[in-house]
Amino acid sequence: MVKQPVNQPSPGYQFFIFSILSVGIIVLFNLIGLGVCIAVYGLGFVEQLSRMDLSNPQMPQALYTLQLISTTLPIFLAPFIYARFILKQPAEYLKPTFRFNPLLLVIAFFIMMSSTALIELLANINQKMVLPHWLSGLENWMKRSEEQAQLITKAILKMDTVWDMLKNLFLVGLLTAIVEELMFRGVLQTIMQKLTKNTHAAVWITAALFSAFHMEFYGFLPRLLLGALFGYFAAWSGSIWPAIWGHFLNNGTAVLVTYLFQQKKIKINPDDSHTFTAGGYVFSTIIIIILLLVYKNIASGKKQAANINGEELG
Template sequence: MEFTAFRDLKPFSQLFFAAFVVVASILIFFVLSLVVAIPIWGFNTVLNLPAINSETPLNIINLYKFIQVVQAIGFFIVPPFILGYLFHGQSNEYLYLNKSFNSQSVILVVAMMFFAAPAINLIGELNSNMSFPEWLSGVEEWMRNAEQNAADITEAFLNVKTIGGLAFNVFMIALLPAVGEELLFRGVVQNIFSKMTRSHHWGIWISAILFSALHMQFYGFVPRVLLGALFGYLLVWSGSIWLPIIAHFMNNAIAVIAMYFINNGLMNPQYEEIGSTGDSYYMAGISLALTFVFLMMLKRQNAGKEIPI
């Protein structure tokens, strides 16, 4: 017998129920993570997890990575499938996982994300230089501290010396977020807001803002909103969530692999900042133009596959 009680919920009710399912899943996976972590790392270490710094031992960094993976599964992977089943009956169909895509679109997505990097770097640099009025100095200091803490954790995660370490980072930082965040934000949240507002544009931009806000990294807020919107339009125009997943994965994987090469002396650190420095602004302009061209080519390539409201 099929469970159909939630299929007639209005979008507003779906939104609150989705939030409940996400919170419940996070709590369940948090408990499961403790059950697994305590025998491995010890009770005191798990419950009094020290902050990451330059002298943090490898076993603590591995504990952080374990928590990161479990949180990603509990937050982003499991809830969309539960909600897809409850709201529609077929999770694959609700999340647009069953929609086909062609090889030409994949090539265009990969090329677009590769050439988009300088433009993303420039927008990120401009965003990071924003400042607040004096009366909001306390808020600004809190935001910069939160940003620095996130940067410290990311730097510790990315500082690996082996191919195995790189492969795990690609899985943890590129693949899991690409799949999970697209399923939740494009597959569920964007879907709900598009129906609520009866507009794909509103659904795309609201979910993109929420997507960026959730990361709690304020000085990368604008480029992450724009990336979220880009992924949203890829879903709407192609009818398949696989294209935004591939684009998201490429964006993250390029950064992970580049940092591996830089940390191991195989690449000049300046390449990480290409497009964001004065002598490479022109590359950011070319990057932005090419990104727009590739996006329009993708829209034309997938004409007729658009998702209806």
């Protein structure tokens, strides 16, 4: 029988503490990352980056360095420090256990592959979003931010060799998946579960925070769906690894398709937003729902067996 901590802070206070910790660590490592880039690439790097001048041949490498230090590392440290040293409950808040049915990884694979059409539909809906006239200033800022994010992404995903592709699979695919899942499906979703006492509410609230965190407003809806899928993977399995696997599949597929398109190995443009038909959108939705139900049933069976074994041992 698992003992509940006696002096655990309230969920609302946990969210406040984790938010302050995360912001502080991210700000600190942004400054460190900027300092490292200035020391290595020169002060002109900052000026070029502020103008979004990505013509410097050293810029992609500088962006990699900045990404690792100012984003990847702090997003890992915040949940790790919080779960390990503040609450001292890494098992509950990071969910690193491998005690889940491996078949869940197979089902998660097919869910992610089936989600492509629905993600495209949500992206198309999102792109047509128009704010009221009195919010035109906000809308213009959102569009500029989106354009800048796309330019940086294109610079990072410019791949001339297989090594470039493998490097992006590791950084953009695997590392990003691990650290973001530890933060969102690990710590934040656990806090939201305690706060709402409802799995669906916890999953979707965390998914909304996950999507908003990326500051890409015209990609909010598709990223919201992805966050929800990752959330159910973690919530129903009790482990962070199916969510990391799903996240890696999404990011890694984007990297691989982009590389193959750049090398003219395939004709599918990853930036094309009209690949599927209406029938494809409906089919995608139905398959995802069915596979999620299968995933939940298999995960529930594993948990029931574990509970029975635990009772017999007790």
